[in-house]
Amino acid sequence: MEVKTKKKRYDDDLLELTNISKALSHPLRLYILKRLSKMNACCYSGDLVDELGVGRSTLSQHLKELKYAGLIQGEIEAPYIKYCINRENWALAQKLYKELFNL
Amino acid sequence: MEVKTKKKRYDDDLLELTNISKALSHPLRLYILKRLSKMNACCYSGDLVDELGVGRSTLSQHLKELKYAGLIQGEIEAPYIKYCINRENWALAQKLYKELFNL
């Protein structure tokens, strides 16, 4: 009798790296990360709207995804929200890519 | 009068890195890449079907995407096709992530 093979279970590091990669897989999000990852850089949502020429709600959605992936964090600086890299998780991402590429 | 701001044009390196990241953003594809990136490792489609418990056509689709992204290459070794890392483009990916993380 044919045995329907069971689906592979992936380990946590691999799943984490797929999530991070998904976060990096849109030009707008990657642009933001590159911009913020520079030494001590932060920015406001409004700045990026002008810089990128994208709808406010669209940008907000992408920022939310980056936040959800843990790569950035927002700090309220009323009436703005200041976004910066989440250094802890950025270092984790760095580690995972390093492992992938044997750096 | 309101000026509808122009959409940002992204540079080639950034777009290339988004494409590579997209290729890495699925557990099955990342698993394959991790497996193949080990020293001199190659594999056949059939091996992976058993190992991953996924439909043949599904796997084929993912291999196609990895090929399209330039990260792997297939060599005919009848009746099989032997898949390996495309070392040249793998090195490029490595370089781009290195730049992103200032490694």
Place this chain on the structure above:
DNA sequence: TTTATATTTCGCAAAATTACGAAATGTTTT
């Protein structure tokens, strides 16, 4: 040359991603 094997392509349906305007939320300024 028929049969078996390895893989891909096709067609399709379900799910996820993307973009954006309108409306909502919350804060500051007047």
Place this chain on the structure above:
DNA sequence: AAAACATTTCGTAATTTTGCGAAATATAAA
């Protein structure tokens, strides 16, 4: 308190991704 400003949430439509069985392609073995 009202008006102005920054940002997010909601609703929605278009597009892309994903998964898989059936059929097609191509080669090897009998």
